[in-house]
Amino acid sequence: MDVNYVGEHLLPGQIGQFFIVLSFGAALLSCIAYFFATKNPEETSWKKIARIGFWINAVSVVAIGATLFYIIYNHLFEYNYAWAHSSKTLPTYYIISSFWEGQEGSFWLWMFWQTVLGAILLFKAKSWETSVMTFVMLCQAFLASMIVGVEIFGLRIGSSPFILLRDAMDIPILKQANYLSLITDGNGLNPLLQNYWMVIHPPTLFLGFASMIVPFAYATGALWTKRYKEWISAALPWALFAVMILGAGIIMGSFWAYEALNFGGFWAWDPVENASIIPWFTLIAAVHVMIAYKNSGHSYFTATFLAMISFVLVIYASYLTRSGVLGETSVHSFTDLGMSGQLILFNVAFLVIMVVFLVVKKKEMPITEKDEEIYSREFWMFIGALVLTVACAQIIASTSIPVFNKIFGTKVAPPLEPIQHYNKWQSGFAVIVMIMTGFTQFLKYKRSDSRKFLASTVASLAVAIILTAIISYFTKTYTNLIYILITFASIFCILANIRVLGDAVKGKWKLAGSSVAHIGFGLLLIGAMVAAATNEVISVNNTGYIAVSGFDKVEKPGENLFLTEGEPVQMGEYKITYIGDSIAAPNTYYKIKYERIDEETGKVKEEFVLQPFAQNNAKMGGLIGTPATKHYITHDVYTLITAAAAESQAQHSKTANEEKTGFEDYEEPATYQVNIGDTLRYRNGYYVIEGLNKEAQLEKIPKGPNDVMVGLKIKVVAADNKQYEVQPIYLIKDGGIYDFNKDVTDQGLKFRFTGIKPDKDKLEIMVYQKPLPEKKWVVFKAIKFPYINFFWCGTIIMTIGFIMSIVRRNKEEKRKLAK
Amino acid sequence: MKKSSIILIAIIAVAIAMILVIYTDSSTYSTFTEAKEKKTELYVVGQLNKDKVLHYDPKTDANKFSFFMYDNEGTECEVVFRGAKPQDIERSEQIVLTGKMDGNVFRASKILMKCPSKYNDKSVVTEINATAFNN
Numbered sequence: 001m002d003v004n005y006v007g008e009h010l011l012p013g014q015i016g017q018f019f020i021v022l023s024f025g026a027a028l029l030s031c032i033a034y035f036f037a038t039k040n041p042e043e044t045s046w047k048k049i050a051r052i053g054f055w056i057n058a059v060s061v062v063a064i065g066a067t068l069f070y071i072i073y074n075h076l077f078e079y080n081y082a083w084a085h086s087s088k089t090l091p092t093y094y095i096i097s098s099f100w101e102g103q104e105g106s107f108w109l110w111m112f113w114q115t116v117l118g119a120i121l122l123f124k125a126k127s128w129e130t131s132v133m134t135f136v137m138l139c140q141a142f143l144a145s146m147i148v149g150v151e152i153f154g155l156r157i158g159s160s161p162f163i164l165l166r167d168a169m170d171i172p173i174l175k176q177a178n179y180l181s182l183i184t185d186g187n188g189l190n191p192l193l194q195n196y197w198m199v200i201h202p203p204t205l206f207l208g209f210a211s212m213i214v215p216f217a218y219a220t221g222a223l224w225t226k227r228y229k230e231w232i233s234a235a236l237p238w239a240l241f242a243v244m245i246l247g248a249g250i251i252m253g254s255f256w257a258y259e260a261l262n263f264g265g266f267w268a269w270d271p272v273e274n275a276s277i278i279p280w281f282t283l284i285a286a287v288h289v290m291i292a293y294k295n296s297g298h299s300y301f302t303a304t305f306l307a308m309i310s311f312v313l314v315i316y317a318s319y320l321t322r323s324g325v326l327g328e329t330s331v332h333s334f335t336d337l338g339m340s341g342q343l344i345l346f347n348v349a350f351l352v353i354m355v356v357f358l359v360v361k362k363k364e365m366p367i368t369e370k371d372e373e374i375y376s377r378e379f380w381m382f383i384g385a386l387v388l389t390v391a392c393a394q395i396i397a398s399t400s401i402p403v404f405n406k407i408f409g410t411k412v413a414p415p416l417e418p419i420q421h422y423n424k425w426q427s428g429f430a431v432i433v434m435i436m437t438g439f440t441q442f443l444k445y446k447r448s449d450s451r452k453f454l455a456s457t458v459a460s461l462a463v464a465i466i467l468t469a470i471i472s473y474f475t476k477t478y479t480n481l482i483y484i485l486i487t488f489a490s491i492f493c494i495l496a497n498i499r500v501l502g503d504a505v506k507g508k509w510k511l512a513g514s515s516v517a518h519i520g521f522g523l524l525l526i527g528a529m530v531a532a533a534t535n536e537v538i539s540v541n542n543t544g545y546i547a548v549s550g551f552d553k554v555e556k557p558g559e560n561l562f563l564t565e566g567e568p569v570q571m572g573e574y575k576i577t578y579i580g581d582s583i584a585a586p587n588t589y590y591k592i593k594y595e596r597i598d599e600e601t602g603k604v605k606e607e608f609v610l611q612p613f614a615q616n617n618a619k620m621g622g623l624i625g626t627p628a629t630k631h632y633i634t635h636d637v638y639t640l641i642t643a644a645a646a647e648s649q650a651q652h653s654k655t656a657n658e659e660k661t662g663f664e665d666y667e668e669p670a671t672y673q674v675n676i677g678d679t680l681r682y683r684n685g686y687y688v689i690e691g692l693n694k695e696a697q698l699e700k701i702p703k704g705p706n707d708v709m710v711g712l713k714i715k716v717v718a719a720d721n722k723q724y725e726v727q728p729i730y731l732i733k734d735g736g737i738y739d740f741n742k743d744v745t746d747q748g749l750k751f752r753f754t755g756i757k758p759d760k761d762k763l764e765i766m767v768y769q770k771p772l773p774e775k776k777w778v779v780f781k782a783i784k785f786p787y788i789n790f791f792w793c794g795t796i797i798m799t800i801g802f803i804m805s806i807v808r809r810n811k812e813e814k815r816k817l818a819k
Numbered sequence: 820m821k822k823s824s825i826i827l828i829a830i831i832a833v834a835i836a837m838i839l840v841i842y843t844d845s846s847t848y849s850t851f852t853e854a855k856e857k858k859t860e861l862y863v864v865g866q867l868n869k870d871k872v873l874h875y876d877p878k879t880d881a882n883k884f885s886f887f888m889y890d891n892e893g894t895e896c897e898v899v900f901r902g903a904k905p906q907d908i909e910r911s912e913q914i915v916l917t918g919k920m921d922g923n924v925f926r927a928s929k930i931l932m933k934c935p936s937k938y939n940d941k942s943v944v945t946e947i948n949a950t951a952f953n954n
Contacts, residue, residue, distance in 0.1 A: 413861075
């Protein structure tokens with residue numbers, strides 16, 4: 001059955017799909033041609049074909065991106081990708097984020113960066129071009145196959161971003177010719193991704209991932225073409241670049257988590273986070289061993305192995321996050337697209353390349369038989385790299401539990417407390433690595449004077465101990481041995497590197513880059529440790545907790561605080577008030593005013609308003625809170641809405657719609673025996689029984705001669721001094737007793753005059769109260785993060801250090817080539 | 820043998836030992852019956868009992884949410900979570916709890932829930948942590 005669908009724009013999709021297939025073909029052609037160009041360097045035609053393939057691929061990749069952007073930008077919801085990841089209300093800059101919300105877009109991003117890197121290699125790699133580009137283009141072909149989205153022999157290969165909505169989903173509505181007129185808007189972007197960090201974090205991270213192919217390709221190319229020794233210095237600037245960008249990308253992600261996610265922290269050891277840090281660790285280890293080899297000739301195999309495994313782990317990371325294998329263990333992995341087989345193939349392909357080259361060429365590798373000196377820098381760089389690798393193995397082992405379950409059919413659950421689990425291991429490794437990073441600065445390559453070494457190490461250790469005592473005291477981390485050790489190791493590392501930096505100022509600028517990066521990392525570690533160890537929830541709820549005594553005694557006071565609009569609550573040193581909210585669709589901003597008041601004078605010392613917001617998003621399952629943070633130099637105050645009033649109101653109205661008796665909106669009534677002149681309280685004020693009205697009249701019911709009809713005059717005075725007069729009526733008619741109630745709607749009150757008791761000289765009334773009209777309220781959580789600025793600061797310093805090192809290594813390589 | 824080779828072997832041994840230790844740290848997916856026996860912190864997988872009332876009244880205690888849940892063997896148990904009620908738990912099709920048994924009540928420190936996405940058949944996993952349960 002052919003249906004003529006109305007209003008579809010099929011051309012962009014066809015163009016896009018064409019370029020995907022073209023990019024795949026061109027990448028494959030280029031890879032093969034580079035392969036033969038490496039085998040037959042004399043025949044220049046292979047290289048020419050390979051380069052043509054590369055450029056066709058490059059143009060295709062750009063065209064795919066442009067077409068996809070056109071589709072999302074113009075809200076062509078006939079395409080699944082645009083529909084699933086964007087909506088009309090999305091601001092333009094978030095259209096960029098929606099671009100890589102899906103797997104397909106993020107694969108494209110990876111391809112795009114690989115194209116950019118490939119172009120640089122084409123111009124700069126010179127004699128390395130053919131062998132290095134063989135592997136780059138092989139990877140490019142694999143990536144293109146991930147988005148190709150065609151079926152071959154009943155096997156679906158890849159998932160195309162240009163698939164139509166009606167093909168992607170098997171829903172009858174979509175088979176109607178006019179289905180597009182029914183789709184008014186897209187699914188929208190996940191609110192957690194609607195954050196400026198999400199515009200910049202994925203491209204940075206993927207540039208980091210993409211650039212890790214270069215050291216891999218150099219190492220493999222070197223083994224293949226037997227240029228064993230040369231690759232290390234050629235690949236070193238690239239490896240440094242990859243470490244720098246990936247590190248920056250990871251930390252941007254942690255900034256995003258801190259700013260936008262509601263788990264209350266900057267690092268949670270989530271499998272997705274782990275997946276990105278694993279290759280970062282191994283490549284850092286690789287960089288150090290590469291430098292050690294370059295200066296001493298030791299550890300060639302380790303350097304090559306680490307550079308290669310890093311990229312294999314990048315692919316493993318994308319398998320973890322994209323295949324759906326993490327399932328319930330991760331909150332933010334991609335949705336499963338059923339490509340796990342293809343991802344495994346990608347992984348296995350590069351793993352096999354690595355193993356084959358390492359095994360086959362092992363004998364030819366320039367491995368020295370000389371034993372390393374203990375008092376030598378290369379020896380400790382090697383050991384440090386190994387410790388880093390073991391640290392990495394711990395993360396891999398713990399993160400891969402779902403993978404092992406899948407392979408062995410077991411049902412092991414990941415550790416219950418992942419953060420404690422990882423911290424326990426990684427803090428130990430961090431101490432060892434930082435101390436090594438410290439004292440290795442005092443060692444020279446090949447052989448150093450042990451007396452000099454010991455003297456400078458001891459001097460630095462002494463200063464480090466003093467500084468650690470001071471810092472532990474001020475940051476209040478002295479209660480825990482491991483915190484003290486981390487502080488000490490980091491301080492020692494920083495001090496040792498400052499000494500090297502001191503030499504740099506005297507003229508040895510060469511070593512400045514690494515020491516700046518080490519100092520940055522030390523600061524980062526201290527900041528992370530202090531912020532993670534001493535962050536405290538300041539919205540501790542002590543009230544309402546004591547009230548349920550006995551029952552809750554095993555538990556600590558809760559961390560969520562209940563705030564009613566306009567009613568200030570004292571929270572630690574702050575007086576906080578929920579002063580209202582404003583709606584900027586789709587978000588609701590809750591204004592929380594913080595005031596610090598001087599206890600003696602009562603003056604407001606400091607006042608600020610935080611506006612955490614929340615989005616009620618059905619796609620993500622309800623209210624998604626986004627924190628707001630007040631930044632100080634020494635600490636941050638982080639505020640997050642965990643529940644808000646709108647929700648509970650909706651639930652209230654649900655129950656009220658059944659049978660109407662006129663009383664169901666009220667609470668259980670209270671009966672009082674009163675006298676004239678009595679004053680009684682009610683929830684929002686008081687009322688006075690003013691007197692009886694014997695002249696009371698009722699419409700429709702005429703008073704008979706024997707009837708008694710008495711009104712009771714009641715004056716209601718609300719808390720805001722508003723007054724209301726009501727008169728419920730008591731009636732005895734023809735022997736029967738009736739009463740006619742009266743409402744005070746504004747106050748949610750209903751009065752019945754139910755009896756006159758002459759024997760007791762009392763009047764009986766029944767008072768019904770409505771539950772108070774619900775005031776707006778929020779439940780929120782506030783956390784204080786001390787010294788988190790060290791963490792961000794350290795990151796920036798570390799990145800600067802990397803840039804300095806890249807510049808230096810690049811210069812060295814150029815000078816070498818010029819000779 | 821070279822020093823580096825000895826150290827390499829030592830470190831590999833450490834790594835293997837470490838991985839074994841990691842597995843002692845790992846947990847299992849369990850049931851309420853097992854939780855009652857063991858009294859230790861563990862995971863329980865199951866479904867929300869949608870017929871019973873979910874209790875969350877932030878005005879009296881913003882940090883207490885209780886509900887009833889069936890585990891995968893069909894055993895029902897009351898669950899108390901110290902924290903705000905996870906939004907949309909009513910729609911969840913599967914819940915993974917972290918916590919331990921206390922008498923006849925399961926005290927959850929973390930709720931991980933899988934909700935059917937409104938728009939397609941893919942499920943969305945959300946994680947909610949309780950507050951200050953173990954500290």
